[in-house]
Amino acid sequence: AQKVTQAQTEISVVEKEDVTLDCVYETRDTTYYLFWYKQPPSGELVFLIRRNSFDEQNEISGRYSWNFQKSTSSFNFTITASQVVDSAVYFCALNRPGRRALTFGSGTRLQVQP
């Protein structure tokens, strides 16, 4: 069985602060894929990143970075110098070959105050 846990229900920061969103996953598979999505108030889920289990390199994309650690089954997401436009619900998700549907965490609501 697969499971994704996002223990932080809601985080509030002030603009320009750095913030890390935690994601812990459970799977018995050796090959799997991890995803992060952003859901702004408009409702649409926006794809941010896809990472496979054999690639443990950290990824940076502008102010966004992801830390993948197989040893702790975590795939954490950091926003550097947060902005008001980063306010959204962020979802971590997991999938494996042979299963078509994503397993989502319950999401973390990030509020960035000006």
Added chain:
Amino acid sequence: DVKVTQSSRYLVKRTGEKVFLECVQDMDHENMFWYRQDPGLGLRLIYFSYDVKMKEKGDIPEGYSVSREKKERFSLILESASTNQTSMYLCASSQRQGTDTQYFGPGTRLTVL
């Protein structure tokens, strides 16, 4: 850019009505999905389709059915809407492999009175 569109952003229906939610994707994707999103529960899969006329149940299929007559279009049907089906419904599509990225539509917020 991948584009997934849904027929309505907001919908209000009465208990017992038959409800159709439509989803269209323009990327020739094999897979299409319907998820339901509720506070604190994340997204849960209702049904998915991996080809025209092919479908499989997801985690919460009860009370729903689907139709995929054309590759680009995937419909979710509530045969007799109930108040516990008030929710946000999200459609997604992906290429052939199950682990390919899923791209989502804007969602339909359905209220059943």
